[in-house]
Amino acid sequence: MTESGSWQSLRDQRMAEPGAADEYAATKLAYELGKAVRERREQRGWSQSELAKAAGMTQSAVARFEAGGTVPTLNVLERIARALDTELSVRFVPKPGRPPRPSPA
Template identity: 65%
Template sequence: MADRTSWRELRDRRMAEPGAEEGYAAARLAFELGAAVRSMREQRGWTQAQLAETAGMTQPAVARFEAGGTVPTIPVLERLAHALDARLIVQLEPGTSAA
């Protein structure tokens, strides 16, 4: 019987690969943005189709975005913010270490 790799070992090995941390950070950001849009949509009582129509998008595009499946562009975020009557704030903050 072959030895099995634990999830932690696999994760550690993958995270050590070049670009892995940046990819993980992008996926986290996409997930958080999607969750925020979904929450605002649900607070309005809208379906994905209603948000899509108001934002000039397709329902599948909204579904992918809400699931964190895509990293949106600033223009897409602006359309979603406008449709949800929200402000889009994009900012850079200093990190914790000097590079």
């Protein structure tokens, strides 16, 4: 079996475990949030320490967040958004290709 075939097989086994898909989705969200913050911070020319100071956090907390290692609370996201002079937007967006469920009676 090739190395990529072994990896795919292991991934498929792990994703079949209960709760794995939810954990994967949470990890993906944490990564995407961290990436967005890192990009905005770099656009401003700030170091992690500068963002941390502006947001009332530690540099290590910013580093963990940017790496996708933590899922932040809304309060932390709001502090980071203010520090980066951005607006935080949290939305619920229907998944494509799925009809809306009827309202409970």
